[in-house]
Structures are given as structure tokens and as C-alpha cells.
Amino acid sequence: MLEPLLDRVKPVDLDAQNRALERQKNLTKPTRALGDLEALSIRLAGVFGTERPNPQSAAVIVCAGDHAVALEGVSAYPQAVTMGMVHNFLSGGAAVNALARSVGARVTVLNAGVMGTLEDAANLINRPVRAGARNIKLEAAMTRAECEEAIELGAEVARAEIALGADFLIAGEMGIGNTTPAAAITARLLNLEARGVTGRGTGLDDTALEHKISVIETVLSRSSTVDPLEVLCEFGGLEIAAMVGVMLEGAASKKAVLLDGFIAGAAALVADRLSPHFRPYLFASHLSAEGGHEKQLEHLALEPLLRLNMRLGEGSGAVLCIPLLRGAAATLREMATFTEASVANRGE
Amino acid sequence: MLEPLLDRVKPVDLDAQNRALERQKNLTKPTRALGDLEALSIRLAGVFGTERPNPQSAAVIVCAGDHAVALEGVSAYPQAVTMGMVHNFLSGGAAVNALARSVGARVTVLNAGVMGTLEDAANLINRPVRAGARNIKLEAAMTRAECEEAIELGAEVARAEIALGADFLIAGEMGIGNTTPAAAITARLLNLEARGVTGRGTGLDDTALEHKISVIETVLSRSSTVDPLEVLCEFGGLEIAAMVGVMLEGAASKKAVLLDGFIAGAAALVADRLSPHFRPYLFASHLSAEGGHEKQLEHLALEPLLRLNMRLGEGSGAVLCIPLLRGAAATLREMATFTEASVANRGE
Numbered sequence: 001m002l003e004p005l006l007d008r009v010k011p012v013d014l015d016a017q018n019r020a021l022e023r024q025k026n027l028t029k030p031t032r033a034l035g036d037l038e039a040l041s042i043r044l045a046g047v048f049g050t051e052r053p054n055p056q057s058a059a060v061i062v063c064a065g066d067h068a069v070a071l072e073g074v075s076a077y078p079q080a081v082t083m084g085m086v087h088n089f090l091s092g093g094a095a096v097n098a099l100a101r102s103v104g105a106r107v108t109v110l111n112a113g114v115m116g117t118l119e120d121a122a123n124l125i126n127r128p129v130r131a132g133a134r135n136i137k138l139e140a141a142m143t144r145a146e147c148e149e150a151i152e153l154g155a156e157v158a159r160a161e162i163a164l165g166a167d168f169l170i171a172g173e174m175g176i177g178n179t180t181p182a183a184a185i186t187a188r189l190l191n192l193e194a195r196g197v198t199g200r201g202t203g204l205d206d207t208a209l210e211h212k213i214s215v216i217e218t219v220l221s222r223s224s225t226v227d228p229l230e231v232l233c234e235f236g237g238l239e240i241a242a243m244v245g246v247m248l249e250g251a252a253s254k255k256a257v258l259l260d261g262f263i264a265g266a267a268a269l270v271a272d273r274l275s276p277h278f279r280p281y282l283f284a285s286h287l288s289a290e291g292g293h294e295k296q297l298e299h300l301a302l303e304p305l306l307r308l309n310m311r312l313g314e315g316s317g318a319v320l321c322i323p324l325l326r327g328a329a330a331t332l333r334e335m336a337t338f339t340e341a342s343v344a345n346r347g348e
Numbered sequence: 349m350l351e352p353l354l355d356r357v358k359p360v361d362l363d364a365q366n367r368a369l370e371r372q373k374n375l376t377k378p379t380r381a382l383g384d385l386e387a388l389s390i391r392l393a394g395v396f397g398t399e400r401p402n403p404q405s406a407a408v409i410v411c412a413g414d415h416a417v418a419l420e421g422v423s424a425y426p427q428a429v430t431m432g433m434v435h436n437f438l439s440g441g442a443a444v445n446a447l448a449r450s451v452g453a454r455v456t457v458l459n460a461g462v463m464g465t466l467e468d469a470a471n472l473i474n475r476p477v478r479a480g481a482r483n484i485k486l487e488a489a490m491t492r493a494e495c496e497e498a499i500e501l502g503a504e505v506a507r508a509e510i511a512l513g514a515d516f517l518i519a520g521e522m523g524i525g526n527t528t529p530a531a532a533i534t535a536r537l538l539n540l541e542a543r544g545v546t547g548r549g550t551g552l553d554d555t556a557l558e559h560k561i562s563v564i565e566t567v568l569s570r571s572s573t574v575d576p577l578e579v580l581c582e583f584g585g586l587e588i589a590a591m592v593g594v595m596l597e598g599a600a601s602k603k604a605v606l607l608d609g610f611i612a613g614a615a616a617l618v619a620d621r622l623s624p625h626f627r628p629y630l631f632a633s634h635l636s637a638e639g640g641h642e643k644q645l646e647h648l649a650l651e652p653l654l655r656l657n658m659r660l661g662e663g664s665g666a667v668l669c670i671p672l673l674r675g676a677a678a679t680l681r682e683m684a685t686f687t688e689a690s691v692a693n694r695g696e
Contacts, residue, residue, distance in 0.1 A: 035657030084691035093684025309383030323671035336441025343432035
């Protein structure tokens with residue numbers, strides 16, 4: 001059922017990357033003077049298939065879902081905060097809204113499985129697959145059908161944003177307790193111990209952190225699967241599955257996918273395992289203060305642009321990086337060459 | 349002659365900072381979840397004197413000047429490139445132009461002392477104090493009068509940009525050879541050896557780097573002054589003096605001053621020594637690949653927002669950080685509080 005989506009993820013345009021490299025050599029600046037922006041701009045040339053990429057429009061899809069495992073005491077906040085924060089996103093009062101406005105990005109909320117009933121709203125896609133993921137300490141988060149439905153839902157919403165012009169796709173998230181499924185997915189896909197990928201989330205103390213680790217160990221002991229889709233079903237999270245769909249559709253549509261923090265990282269690991277061509281479309285944004293995030297980025301061979309000790313989720317760190325990617329593309333696209341500017345290059 | 353300018357640099361608004369801290373505690377996010385953005389937003393509250401700062405408009409003043417010391421073989425590029433790059437700035441083809449357009453910042457070029465004659469142009473302030481700084485291997489870069497004229501010139505141009513609405517001030521620069529005066533100023537003001545603050549600039553090889561270090565050692569041996577204004581006159585650079593003026597005027601007018609790379613860092617060290625109230629108005633942007641920059645930032649107790657291995661100057665790294673500061677202010681200004689959003693805070 002996911003094959004049509006996965007089949008659409010094709011390699012990036014290496015010819016365009018090579019043309020971009022040639023162009024970059026002649027731009028009016030010393031060699032490598034733009035540092036990491038240079039490689040970034042070449043990657044954007046590959047994604048957008050042109051040596052003068054012009055990505056501007058950005059869409060944040062905040063995927064929301066609840067987790068019955070939150071009742072196991074793995075979060076500093078009560079589960080009702082998921083619903084409360086969804087209302088906050090919809091009225092524009094959350095961090096991701098403020099940051100998105102400041103960089104001119106759209107925010108859409110996708111209810112992939114929040115507990116309780118949400119009224120329809122203009123910027124809400126209200127399509128809960130079920131009322132929260134099941135308690136992963138006891139059973140699989142989702143059935144295969146539910147998981148695939150959530151992935152397709154994310155892909156569908158991403159397609160709608162792309163139809164509106166989005167060049168940058170960000171999968172944000174809200175779901176009290178969701179660092180627990182993200183840690184389980186990460187531990188399994190990277191073959192790591194629970195302890196190595198478990199952090200304080202929204203602010204656990206030492207005792208609560210130890211408890212969370214033991215819960216995740218129990219979760220992991222329930223299933224030995226390493227198949228990425230099965231891992232997602234088992235340890236899941238409906239919003240994490242939806243994020244996988246957003247990311248895969250971004251790559252399938254040849255757009256730049258900006259990675260947010262730890263939860264998004266778990267979704268990216270799944271997408272990366274599902275498609276051999278996905279990774280070049282993925283751009284790291286910030287390094288989260290949630291420890292497992294660094295391991296995800298290392299595995300994906302991605303270098304974060306920002307190290308600001310953020311740990312909020314929502315897509316907030318990725319949104320902050322949109323101007324950096326726009327800027328990288330702008331240098332490649334708009335700078336004059338030495339010849340055009342009649343400036344002597346070194347040694348000339 | 350500089351006293352009126354220096355007297356206008358007053359402390360930032362600590363009451364506004366405290367109100368901002370109170371507000372921040374109640375915003376709909378876990379404590380410290382926005383990481384370094386939080387302290388940044390509080391600093392902006394202090395600079396702009398409100399707990400809801402709204403800095404948007406940004407002005408880059410690219411200060412240009414030549415250096416007779418460039419003839420001593422301290423740069424990978426010929427001196428004529430300064431003039432060539434000024435033309436490139438004026439026609440909008442340089443990196444700083446592309447980046448500034450991408451974040452909606454204005455670029456103005458200030459000719460503080462380029463060799464040769466520049467035709468007047470719309471975005472050029474064409475007021476050379478003299479045709480390049482003197483050869484600092486042999487004599488002082490500027491007389492005291494020339495130095496103060498260049499500082500006042502930078503301040504005047506900054507005032508004009510502020511009158512047009514600039515909230516963010518960036519002093520950029522162009523001047524072939526200017527990592528040499530910047531290294532001399534930095535070594536003297538931080539009491540370091542030449543070797544510790546001298547880098548490859550636009551791309552020197554090992555032999556040329558050793559030669560550059562020996563030139564800077566000779567420069568430093570010419571004068572033992574530690575008075576900041578005398579250090580600037582001795583080792584100077586007309587564009588560096590103009591940058592000091594831009595920065596001091598930014599602080600005097602209670603605007604945020606964004607620090608670019610190593611040359612800007614040398615100017616900031618001078619401004620910091622000249623005024624006890626300057627430093628809180630200064631925001632580090634990126635960490636330059638030019639080694640002495642890190643030492644400047646350490647001395648100024650500033651943490652860079654970006655570490656992208658850039659080393660271009662022009663103001664380019666600082667321009668990239670404008671959206672990060674806008675974003676930090678946006679979270680403080682626009683996020684809902686827990687009460688406003690009817691979201692339960694932790695433990696409630």
C-alpha cells in the first residue's frame with residue numbers, strides 16, 4: 001500500500017549539483033569562504049534540479065497524536081496538554097506559530113490521533129486515525145492498517161501544501177509522552193540501549209528519568225522486529241507515522257525536507273530505512289538538547305546548522321533554519337561571478 | 349571630539365529585562381525549551397526597552413577601505429580587489445547582497461578610504477577620509493584626526509539608517525589586507541602574541557602565513573600603546589574606525605548591534621574599551637573560521653549563534669543571524685501564556 005509513495009522517491013539531480021559546483025567556483029568570494037553554506041547550496045541544487053535553486057515558501061505540518069503510554073508516568077505534563085496545545089497552535093499562540101510568522105512560513109495542524117474531540121478549524125486537518133496510540137508498554141501502538149493510514153494521511157497533507165507552493169516541508173509534532181516512542185524507535189533502528197537514547201523530554205527529574213528508561217526497556221522487550229514499518233507499528237505514535245508520510249512525500253515531490261528534533265529524527269530514521277533515495281532530501285536543522293537526537297543525526301550523516309539547546313519540538317527548531325537555507329540558495333543563485341563583476345580572482 | 353557619541357551610550361533597560369523574564373516564565377512551553385533563544389530574547393527586551401521587543405528592519409553598512417600594508421604580501425588577493433568588490437556591492441552581486449535580500453535587509457556601502465576614485469551611486473556614501481590607511485609596518489595607519497573623522501563618519505551613516513527605521517545594525521567590511529590590522533588590534537587589546545590571532549584571511553598558504561605573522565610582529569613592535577583609540581590609530585584601518593562608529597551609534601541609539609567576523613570583532617573590542625555600556629547592545633552572530641575571532645568572542649563573553657566555518661566578512665555572517673534574533677523576539681512577544689491558552693502547566 002505504501003509502494004506507490006515509496007516508488008516516487010527518486011535520486012536527487014546530480015547533473016544540477018555538478019553545474020552548481022562549477023558555478024560556485026566562479027562566484028565573487030574566496031574559495032570556501034561561505035563555509036558550510038556552500039555544500040548546503042549544492043545540496044539544494046540537487047533537490048530542486050537547478051544550479052540556481054530558489055526555494056522560498058515553507059510549510060510546517062504539526063502532526064498531533066496522543067500516547068496511552070503517557071499514563072505510565074513518562075512525561076512531566078498531563079496528557080490533556082496535547083489537546084490544549086493543539087488549540088494553542090490553532091489560535092497562533094505557540095512557539096512554532098510565532099517563529100513561523102517571523103520567517104513567513106505556513107502552519108497547518110494535522111490531528112492524526114489526539115484523545116478527545118476537536119472542532120473543525122481553518123488550519124486544522126481533523127482526521128484522527130484513532131484516539132491515541134495504544135499503550136506500547138503492553139501492546140503495539142498501531143495495527144499495520146492504522147500505521148499506513150497515518151503515513152498516507154501525512155503524505156496527503158504534504159501534497160496539499162506542495163500544491164500551494166511549499167518548497168520546504170517541516171514535520172512538526174505535538175504529543176505528550178512522545179519522546180518515549182521516539183526513543184524506542186531510535187534504540188531499535190540504531191541497535192542501541194534504551195538508556196543511550198532516552199532524555200528528560202519536557203523536564204523529568206532523575207527518578208522519573210530512570211522510570212522512563214525502565215518503561216522503554218519493557219517496550220523494547222515486547223518485540224524483536226527490526227523491520228522499519230513493523231518498528232513504527234509496534235512502538236509508534238500516530239503523529240510519528242504521519243511525520244514519516246510528510247517526509248516521504250516531500251522527497252517524492254523533490255522538495256527540501258527540514259528535520260526538527262528528536263521525535264522528527266525517529267520519523268526520519270523510519271523514512272530513511274523505507275526508501276534508499278530519501279536521505280539527500282533531508283536537511284538537519286538544529287541539534288536538540290534531547291540526547292538521542294545527536295545519535296540520529298550521526299546515523300543520518302547530517303550536521304545540524306544550529307546548536308541552541310532547544311528541546312521544544314513542534315517543528316520550532318526547523319522553522320528557525322528556513323532563512324539559512326534560503327540564504328544558502330540565494331548566494332548560489334544571485335552572486336556575480338568574477339567575470340561578471342570584473343573582479344580579479346586570486347593569482348590573476 | 350568623540351565624547352558626545354560616547355556619552356550617549358547608556359545602560360540597557362534592566363526593568364524591561366525583568367518584566368520579560370516574568371513574561372517568559374508563563375509562555376506555553378516547558379521551562380528552557382527554547383534554549384539559547386530565551387536569553388537572547390531577554391537581551392533584546394533590555395536593548396529595546398520593552399518586554400515585547402519587535403525588531404525587524406536591518407541595515408548593513410559595508411565599510412570599505414584600503415591598506416598600504418597589503419603591499420607587504422599579507423593577502424592572497426591584489427589590492428585592486430577592494431575597489432572591484434565595492435562595485436560588486438553597489439551592483440548587488442556580492443554574497444552580502446544576496447544574503448541581505450534573502451532576509452530583507454538594506455545594504456549601504458561606506459567608502460571610508462578606498463584607493464582610487466569611486467563614482468557616486470545611490471547606495472554609496474562616498475566620503476573617503478584618505479586614500480587608504482598608511483603602511484602600518486612603517487607608521488601609524490591614521491592620525492588621530494583621521495581616525496576620529498572615520499569613527500564619526502560611521503556613526504553618521506548609522507544614524508541615517510536608524511532614521512530610516514533600522515532596528516538591527518551590522519557593520520560589514522571590505523578591505524584587502526584588513527585581517528592584518530585586525531590581528532594587530534586584537535593582539536594588543538587582548539595582550540596576545542601575533543601568532544595566536546593571525547589566520548589565513550582569504551586563503552594564505554603556510555609560507556605566506558608565517559610571513560604575515562612576522563609582518564604583524566613588526567607592526568606591534570612599532571608602538572606599545574594600549575589606549576584603545578591610539579591602538580586604532582596606530583594599527584587601524586579607516587574602515588575599521590568607521591565600523592567602531594557604526595557600532596557605537598547603534599548602542600547610543602538603543603539598537604541591536606550584530607557582530608560579524610574577525611574584522612568586526614576588532615572594531616567591537618575598540619568600542620567595548622571606549623564605552624562601559626556598549627557590550628550589552630552587541631550580539632555575536634557566527635564564529636568565523638579565522639582563528640582570532642574565537643578569542644575576541646571569549647573576551648566579549650559572547651556565544652556565537654552559528655558555527656558554519658564562514659570567513660567572508662562583508663557582514664555576511666551577521667546578516668544570516670537577523671532571522672534568528674527576529675525569531676527570538678517573536679517568541680517573547682507573540683507566544684500565549686499558559687493562562688491565555690488555557691493549557692495546564694506542569695504539576696498543575
